Each structure stands twice: as structure tokens, then as C-alpha cells.
Amino acid sequence: MRGFIIKEFYHIFRDYRSMLILFGMPVVQVLLFGFAITNEIKDAKIAVLDYSKDYITQEITNKITSSGYFILEKNLENETQIHEEFRKGNIKQVIVFENDFAGKLEKEHNAGIQILADASDPNTANLLVNYASGIIRTYQMQKFGNTALPVQIDIETKMLYNPELKSVFMFVPGTITIILMLVSAMMTSISIAREKELGTMEVLLVSPLKPLQIVVGKVLPYVVLSFVNAITILLMGFFVFGMPVMGSVVLLLAESLLFIIMALSLGIFISTVSSTQQLAMMLSMFALMLPTILLSGFIFPIENMPDILQWLSHLMPSKWFIIIVKDIMLKGVGLAYVWKETLILVAMTLFFILLSVRKFKIRLE
Amino acid sequence: MKNSEPIIEAVDLTKKFGSFVANDHLTFTVKKGEIFGFLGANGAGKTTAIRILCGLSRPTSGKITVAGFDVYRETEEIKKNIGYMSQKFSLYEDLTVKENFRFYGGIYGLSLKQIRQQTDFYLEKLGLTTSGDKVISSLPLGWKQKLAFSIAIIHNPRIVFLDEPTGGVDPITRRQFWDMIYEAANSGITVFVTTHYMDEAEYCERVSIMVAGRIEALDTPERLKKKYHASSMDEVFLKLARG
Amino acid sequence: MNHSVEITNLYKGYGEVKALQDISLTINPGELFGLIGPDGAGKSTLFRILVTLLLPDSGKAIVEGYDTVDDYREIRKIAGYMPGKFSLYQDLSVEENLKFFASIFKTTIQENYDLIRDIYQQIEPFKTRPAGKLSGGMKQKLALSCALIHKPKVLFLDEPTTGVDAVSRKEFWEMLRRLKEKGITIVVSTPYMDEASLCDRVALIQNGKILSIDTPSEIISRYDHPLLEVKSDRMYELIQDLREYPNTLSAYRFGEFIHYTPKEEEEYELLEKYLQEKGHKDIIIRSILPVIEDCFMALM
Numbered sequence: 001m002r003g004f005i006i007k008e009f010y011h012i013f014r015d016y017r018s019m020l021i022l023f024g025m026p027v028v029q030v031l032l033f034g035f036a037i038t039n040e041i042k043d044a045k046i047a048v049l050d051y052s053k054d055y056i057t058q059e060i061t062n063k064i065t066s067s068g069y070f071i072l073e074k075n076l077e078n079e080t081q082i083h084e085e086f087r088k089g090n091i092k093q094v095i096v097f098e099n100d101f102a103g104k105l106e107k108e109h110n111a112g113i114q115i116l117a118d119a120s121d122p123n124t125a126n127l128l129v130n131y132a133s134g135i136i137r138t139y140q141m142q143k144f145g146n147t148a149l150p151v152q153i154d155i156e157t158k159m160l161y162n163p164e165l166k167s168v169f170m171f172v173p174g175t176i177t178i179i180l181m182l183v184s185a186m187m188t189s190i191s192i193a194r195e196k197e198l199g200t201m202e203v204l205l206v207s208p209l210k211p212l213q214i215v216v217g218k219v220l221p222y223v224v225l226s227f228v229n230a231i232t233i234l235l236m237g238f239f240v241f242g243m244p245v246m247g248s249v250v251l252l253l254a255e256s257l258l259f260i261i262m263a264l265s266l267g268i269f270i271s272t273v274s275s276t277q278q279l280a281m282m283l284s285m286f287a288l289m290l291p292t293i294l295l296s297g298f299i300f301p302i303e304n305m306p307d308i309l310q311w312l313s314h315l316m317p318s319k320w321f322i323i324i325v326k327d328i329m330l331k332g333v334g335l336a337y338v339w340k341e342t343l344i345l346v347a348m349t350l351f352f353i354l355l356s357v358r359k360f361k362i363r364l365e
Numbered sequence: 366m367k368n369s370e371p372i373i374e375a376v377d378l379t380k381k382f383g384s385f386v387a388n389d390h391l392t393f394t395v396k397k398g399e400i401f402g403f404l405g406a407n408g409a410g411k412t413t414a415i416r417i418l419c420g421l422s423r424p425t426s427g428k429i430t431v432a433g434f435d436v437y438r439e440t441e442e443i444k445k446n447i448g449y450m451s452q453k454f455s456l457y458e459d460l461t462v463k464e465n466f467r468f469y470g471g472i473y474g475l476s477l478k479q480i481r482q483q484t485d486f487y488l489e490k491l492g493l494t495t496s497g498d499k500v501i502s503s504l505p506l507g508w509k510q511k512l513a514f515s516i517a518i519i520h521n522p523r524i525v526f527l528d529e530p531t532g533g534v535d536p537i538t539r540r541q542f543w544d545m546i547y548e549a550a551n552s553g554i555t556v557f558v559t560t561h562y563m564d565e566a567e568y569c570e571r572v573s574i575m576v577a578g579r580i581e582a583l584d585t586p587e588r589l590k591k592k593y594h595a596s597s598m599d600e601v602f603l604k605l606a607r608g
Numbered sequence: 609m610n611h612s613v614e615i616t617n618l619y620k621g622y623g624e625v626k627a628l629q630d631i632s633l634t635i636n637p638g639e640l641f642g643l644i645g646p647d648g649a650g651k652s653t654l655f656r657i658l659v660t661l662l663l664p665d666s667g668k669a670i671v672e673g674y675d676t677v678d679d680y681r682e683i684r685k686i687a688g689y690m691p692g693k694f695s696l697y698q699d700l701s702v703e704e705n706l707k708f709f710a711s712i713f714k715t716t717i718q719e720n721y722d723l724i725r726d727i728y729q730q731i732e733p734f735k736t737r738p739a740g741k742l743s744g745g746m747k748q749k750l751a752l753s754c755a756l757i758h759k760p761k762v763l764f765l766d767e768p769t770t771g772v773d774a775v776s777r778k779e780f781w782e783m784l785r786r787l788k789e790k791g792i793t794i795v796v797s798t799p800y801m802d803e804a805s806l807c808d809r810v811a812l813i814q815n816g817k818i819l820s821i822d823t824p825s826e827i828i829s830r831y832d833h834p835l836l837e838v839k840s841d842r843m844y845e846l847i848q849d850l851r852e853y854p855n856t857l858s859a860y861r862f863g864e865f866i867h868y869t870p871k872e873e874e875e876y877e878l879l880e881k882y883l884q885e886k887g888h889k890d891i892i893i894r895s896i897l898p899v900i901e902d903c904f905m906a907l908m
Contacts, residue, residue: 004468004471004472006468007457007460007464007468010457010459010460010464011457011459011460014459015459198695198698199691199692199693199694199695200695200696200697202661202689202691202695203689203691203695203696203709203754204712205661205684206659206660206661206684206687206689207684207685207709207712207713208681208684208685208712208713208714209712362680363660363661363662363663364656364661364662405773406745406773406774406775406776407743407744407745407771407772407773407776408743408744409773505648506646506647506648507646532647532770532771532799533646533647533770533799534646534647534799535645535646535649535814535904535908536646536801536860536901536904536905536908537860537905537908538646540860540861543861544847547844551844561771561772561773561774562800563774563863564862564863567863567864568861568863586864587864597863598863599774602774602775603774603775603778606773606774606775607775
């Protein structure tokens with residue numbers, strides 16, 4: 001019995017791969033989870049539309065921007081700019097002061113502030129609105145708490161793009177991303193690795209088939225399957241959860257296809273460095289799935305993570321894809337707005353295809 | 366000077382997998398210290414029967430005792446008294462020679478002192494005293510097989526089961542291996558061996574040939590050749606297997 | 609005459625292991641050529657170089673006029689290959705496997721059916737069964753059919769009979785002989801020495817080096833020691849006693865006899881007397897011709 005345990009230790013220590021997973025993984029995970037999951041918000045970018053521009057609105061704005069939660073990104077001049085700014089994705093929240101704010105407070109003891117939040121990430125939107133409201137109320141208490149007649153600042157909040165704060169609106173794009181990654185990348189890599197492991201790859205190579213033909217043949221079924229999956233999820237999101245597709249469906253499907261091809265080229269690349277199915281699966285899991293889930297903004301907002309992680313998330317193709325999907329579905333934008341992200345995806349795809357082609361071995365060594 | 370007391374007794378050993386009969390009423394006896402050859406085509410049911418005799422699998426019916434222990438109720442006792450070696454697996458490739466000895470010795474309940482004694486004994490016998498700390502995967506196949514056999518009998522079991530132990534090995538090593546088998550048998554260990562090399566069947570004292578789940582022949586090689594008018598065990602096998 | 613396969617000074621190593629050392633040999637068109645040697649001799653490595661799956665460290669290998677390094681694409685069109693372990697799709701049926709291999713070689717089952725007919729007919733009753741559920745002998749036949757389906761010029765079979773029982777082995781070699789009549793060059797590797805006599809010519813290989821290349825009968829005739837077979841009523845003691853006998857060069861068990869090679873020409877009466885004194889009865893001493901295994905062991 002003791003001998004058996006000792007033996008198992010030998011096996012584990014001698015296999016550096018399992019060592020990596022046993023010791024490396026927990027460290028990475030703890031770090032990731034520790035830093036990634038912060039429910040606090042800080043430095044959220046907002047814009048202010050101040051119709052009044054008086055000393056009170058200035059004071060409130062100052063209080064908000066000096067709280068540490070918010071950064072004033074832009075001062076807006078009129079309403080039409082609001083959607084524009086949201087669409088660009090730069091700001092999460094707009095605070096609107098009605099005109100003659102101070103005047104109305106003095107004369108009517110009543111003035112209104114509108115808080116508009118980008119609710120495509122409902123959790124963050126909620127938090128931001130609560131923080132902002134809290135700051136305004138505190139200000140109200142401090143400034144007017146001692147007056148004889150109650151002075152009220154009316155706060156009207158509007159959750160844009162996701163008025164019911166349905167978290168499904170977050171999840172559907174995220175789910176599409178994960179499923180496409182899973183089916184395209186992981187399954188492709190496992191399938192090719194299996195041929196190698198079982199020895200059938202040897203026989204395939206000694207045939208007139210060009211390596212390109214082998215790869216395309218392996219990959220094509222997964223393209224079709226992934227596409228069907230993507231459509232299914234969209235349909236379910238629409239019919240079951242009421243998630244709209246405000247923008248062009250064609251554009252959405254085209255971007256999905258791009259992402260599928262990207263995931264496939266990743267899968268092929270993984271298979272070229274894996275000699276067994278097990279390795280392919282583990283690489284796909286840890287190098288693809290986990291970072292995708294954690295660092296793409298799917299569950300945990302990226303803005304709140306430390307800079308290193310934010311920088312890392314830029315390398316995640318899934319992050320860019322989620323932005324594209326959300327923008328098209330919820331904000332109804334066209335290519336003009338997501339061209340930057342699309343270009344990044346195209347570049348990544350080409351990169352991985354090139355890498356895979358170079359690494360795909362026409363011989364056994 | 367061998368005992369002819371039986372060490373394995375099987376009467377109507379039967380094993381069914383659903384409706385498929387892998388072993389059909391096998392009846393045979395193996396004597397103590399005998400070298401018993403267990404032959405048959407692939408799929409004839411040899412591996413199934415061996416697993417039952419090793420206590421690894423439960424027969425569907427039949428009365429079987431191994432080293433005096435019942436295969437239904439006393440499998441743990443059986444396992445303590447037998448050794449096993451197969452071509453496919455015996456030693457851990459990423460462990461060293463000595464580590465393998467230590468591990469298996471420990472499993473069979475030997476004390477560290479006994480393990481050390483046996484290790485030194487067999488390493489010297491095989492001429493491998495300087496290779497004790499080499500990893501198994503670095504050794505040529507012939508040495509691996511001989512080491513595996515030594516380890517299989519490290520605890521001096523009553524019976525050792527060898528499943529195609531000499532597959533793919535060069536002809537000289539093969540014979541050296543059989544020298545080791547003869548020595549073991551001479552010291553009282555019963556050897557139960559399967560092989561695809563028909564000339565090795567001749568080295569056995571008695572041979573049984575399985576065809577489609579049944580034992581079609583069981584006798585000394587000499588008498589089998591006479592019975593089937595064959596000049597070699599190869600011919601006997603072909604006549605029986607082809608039907 | 610042009611050779612089907614020409615190998616010149618081939619070397620291949622993996623780290624410290626020298627898998628192949630200075631291999632040179634030629635194989636003629638339509639020949640049934642055997643590569644005989646135990647595991648680790650280098651057979652699979654050599655095959656993989658010939659079918660262009662591995663690059664040699666140095667030396668040249670030419671198959672049907674094409675270089676294995678530069679013209680590998682051509683070789684992959686005309687070679688049939690059956691690697692060591694069973695390498696077909698376990699979850700596809702017999703028929704599906706065959707159709708697949710036909711298609712990647714841009715042919716159909718019908719086109720070359722007469723080539724595989726007598727092999728395929730034996731497994732045809734099972735054509736819808738998944739390949740993984742076939743017995744060892746049937747898997748062999750399927751693998752052979754798939755390797756033949758595109759009418760290759762050269763067939764490379766890497767240990768096709770290993771792990772298979774004696775009956776299936778015999779049947780397999782009978783199929784190979786019939787294939788030979790159709791003009792295909794067949795190169796087979798095997799650890800079973802007795803299969804050497806079924807080949808036109810053989811190369812004996814051990815530890816990456818060639819021990820001998822020739823027809824089986826030539827190799828046997830070149831065995832330059834006298835060889836006797838000896839038997840008595842106590843075989844275990846016989847071999848010990850023979851090894852202690854001063855004139856013994858080697859004594860090895862060979863089935864029911866011991867193959868005994870004396871240092872100098874043996875006097876049967878002397879040997880018989882020695883054995884009788886040791887207590888042996890029913891002594892047989894005969895002069896015999898060696899078999900390939902004897903030659904291999906002498907060359908090792």
C-alpha cells in the first residue's frame with residue numbers, strides 16, 4: 001500500500017506536464033480569480049450632459065468624479081450625442097442635469113437628474129446607478145438636510161438596451177462565444193489528435209492526400225455544426241428570452257463565421273502540438289476555455305481588473321467577439337462601429353492559420 | 366523429483382458473456398512444478414480463462430481451485446500466491462529497475478530486507494548489477510522481459526502465469542528466458558504459459574489447445590504429435606485449429 | 609534491371625539510440641522480400657523512411673525511382689502501407705473503411721476488386737461490422753485490402769503477423785504469395801524467423817545493422833558450422849550437460865531437440881558416451897541442416 005503511494009508520486013513528479021497542471025494551475029487560478037472577481041467598480045467612464053451648468057450641478061459633478069468610482073470622460077452638449085457615445089462603447093453611464101437646476105431647487109424645491117446606464121451588462125449598470133444615486137442623495141442630505149422645507153432631487157434612471165436588466169442579454173453573447181470555442185477549437189483539436197494517437201494519421205499521410213486536404217476534411221463538419229449551434233442559440237435567445245437582434249442579422253452571422261474560422265485555426269494549431277487526445281483536450285481547456293470565460297468580459301467585467309489582466313484580455317479573441325455580438329444585438333450598430341474589433345479578429349485568424357500551416361507536419365517526427 | 370499433486374484443478378469451468386460462451390466446460394489439472402502450455406488462437410478464450418485462474422474474474426459456473434484456494438470465495442488468497450507477467454505490461458517504464466523491485470516486492474508483502482536480497486540476487490543473475498538505477502524505458506526489450514519475469518516470481522509464488530512473455534524478443538534472449546522458466550519450475554514454481562511460438566510449446570511438459578472456447582486437446586507434445594500424425598506442434602495446432 | 613527499392617548507406621538515430629546503421633540493400637520488382645528481426649532491430653524505422661514518414665539522418669532511399677526525401681509525393685501515390693498496429697477506423701464498418709481508402713486514392717472498390725477479391729471475400733460477410741469488433745485475423749485482412757485497394761506498385765507491410773495466431777499467420781502468407789503473382793513488390797517485416805523461408809529473399813536485421821541479405825537457402829548454405837540435433841529423456845539436464853561438454857560451441861533448445869554446434873568436428877560416439885555417463889537414455893544425435901533461426905543466432 002505504501003509502496004503504491006510512493007510509486008504514484010514518482011509517476012507524477014516524472015511527468016512534467018502533470019506537474020505543471022497540479023502546481024501551476026491553482027496558482028494561476030487563485031491569481032486570476034482573486035484579481036478578476038472584484039465586485040467593486042472604480043474608474044467607470046461616464047459622460048455628463050449639463051443643461052444648467054450652474055454651481056450646484058458643478059458641485060454634484062465634482063462629488064461624482066472625485067468619488068473614485070467614476071471618471072468624467074466627456075461633457076456632452078445635446079441629447080443626440082448620448083446614443084452615439086454609448087454605441088461607441090466608451091462610456092457606461094450618462095448623467096443629465098435639467099436646465100436651471102439650481103434655480104428650480106431654490107424656487108420649486110425640486111429638480112431632476114436623469115441617469116442613463118448602458119445595461120447590456122446589467123450587473124455593472126445596476127451598481128453604477130446605485131453608486132451615482134448614493135452620491136447624489138448624500139449630497140442632498142449634506143447640502144439641504146437642515147432646511148425647513150424638504151428639498152428633493154428627483155433621480156430618474158433609465159436602463160438602456162436592456163430595460164428589464166435581463167442578465168440573459170449578457171449570457172447569450174457569452175454563450176455563443178463559449179460554444180463556438182468549444183465545438184470549433186476543442187473538438188477539432190481532439191479529432192486531429194485522435195488520428196495521430198490511433199495511428200490512422202500515418203496511413204492518411206502515406207496517400208496522395210495533401211495535408212491541406214486532410215485538415216479541411218476534418219474541419220469542415222465542425223464549421224457546419226458550429227454554425228448551426230450559433231443559429232440555435234440566437235433563436236433561443238430571441239424566442240425564449242426575448243433577446244432582440246437590433247442590428248443586421250446578416251452581419252451577426254458573418255461575424256460568427258469569422259469567429260468560427262478563427263476558433264478552428266486555433267484548434268488546428270493545438271492539434272499540431274499535441275500527440276494525444278488527452279493533451280489536446282487539456283490544452284484546449286486551460287489555454288482556451290478558462291481564459292475565455294474569465295478574461296473575455298463574459299462574466300467578470302474587464303474594466304475592474306488590474307491592468308495586466310486587462311492587457312491580457314486584449315489577446316483573447318473571445319473578448320473582441322463578445323463586444324461585436326453585444327453591440328450588434330443590443331445596440332443595433334453596423335460594421336462602421338465594429339470594424340476595429342472585426343479587423344482584430346481577422347488579423348488573429350490569419351495569424352493562427354499561418355502558424356498552423358507551418359507547424360502541420362507532413363512527416364512523423 | 367516433482368510432486369504430482371495438483372496445483373490447479375478446474376472442472377467444467379464456464380464463462381459466459383451474455384449469450385456468448387467464452388469458456389465452455391473446461392476441465393483440466395495442472396501439477397505442481399509443471400510447465401504447462403496453454404495454447405489457442407486469438408479469441409479462443411485463453412485470456413478469459415487465465416483471468417479466472419488469477420482471481421481477476423468470476424466464472425459463470427464450474428469448480429476451480431488454484432493453489433488450493435477457491436476462485437469464488439478466496440480470490441485474495443489466490444492473488445497472494447501467484448505471480449503474473451504479460452507481454453503488454455509488466456514494469457513501469459518511467460521507474461528504475463530497483464524502484465520496480467521495491468514496488469512489486471512491497472505489494473507482495475516482502476520486507477525491505479527481503480526485497481533488497483531478491484533485487485541483488487536477480488540483478489546479479491541477469492548481469493545487471495550496474496543497471497539498477499536505470500529507467501526501464503532505457504533498457505532493451507530482452508532485459509525488460511527477463512526483469513519482468515524475475516519480479517513476477519520475487520515472492521516465490523506457487524504458480525506464475527505468463528501471457529505471451531517472449532513476443533518480439535530476439536531468439537537468443539528467448540531461450541535465455543526459457544532457461545529461467547526451467548529453473549523456476551525446478552525450484553517448485555508451477556509455470557502456466559501461453560505463447561504463439563509453436564516451438565516453445567515443445568518446451569512444455571503438457572500442452573492444452575483451446576479452440577472456440579473448448580479444450581480440444583490436452584497431453585504431452587510427444588503424444589499429441591503421435592495422435593495427430595504430426596511432426597511438430599505447429600502441425601498439431603494447424604490441424605486442430607483449422608478443424 | 610531497375611530495382612524497386614534501393615537503399616544506400618542509410619543512417620537514423622534518435623538521440624543516443626542508433627536505430628539504423630549503414631543500411632544498404634536492393635529489392636527487385638515483384639519480389640517478396642522479408643525483413644527479419646526482433647523488436648528494436650530497426651524494422652519499423654526503416655519502413656517509415658521508405659514510405660516517406662521519416663527523414664533519414666544520412667544516406668539515400670529510392671522507391672520505384674523516386675527519392676524518399678525529394679519526391680515523397682510521388683511515392684505516396686504508388687505505395688501501399690500497413691503500419692505496425694492496427695490503423696484503421698475502429699468505428700467505421702469494414703465496407704466504409706474500404707470505400708474511404710479507395711476514395712482518397714481516387715479509385716473505387718470495383719476498379720481493383722480482382723486484386724483484393726480472395727482476401728476480401730473472407731471478410732465480406734462481416735462488411736457492416738465496425739472494424740474495431742473484428743478478430744485479429746480479420747483486421748489483418750481488412751488492413752491488407754485497404755493497403756491494396758489502389759493497386760500500389762510496392763506494398764510495405766510492417767509486422768502484419770505479430771500477435772496473430774499460427775493459423776491466421778499461415779493464411780496471410782498464402783495470400784501474400786498469391787499477390788506476388790500479380791506483380792506487386794511486397795516488403796514484409798516480421799519477428800518470426802520461420803516466416804523467412806516463405807520469402808524470395810530476406811534481410812536479417814538486429815540492433816540497426818544488417819546481418820545478412822540473400823535468399824533463405826543461400827543464407828542456410830552459408831552456415832559454416834556443423835549442426836547436430838540432440839535429444840534424450842531428460843531435456844532439462846541435457847542442456848546443462850551439453851554446455852559443460854568441452855567441445856561445445858553452443859547448445860540451444862529448438863522445440864523438442866537441442867541444436868548443438870561443436871567447436872570441432874564431433875565424434876558421435878564420444879558425445880553419446882559422455883551423455884550416457886551422465887545418466888541420459890534414449891539418446892538421439894543427428895546431423896541436420898540449419899534453419900534461418902540458427903543462422904540468425906550465429907550471426908548475432
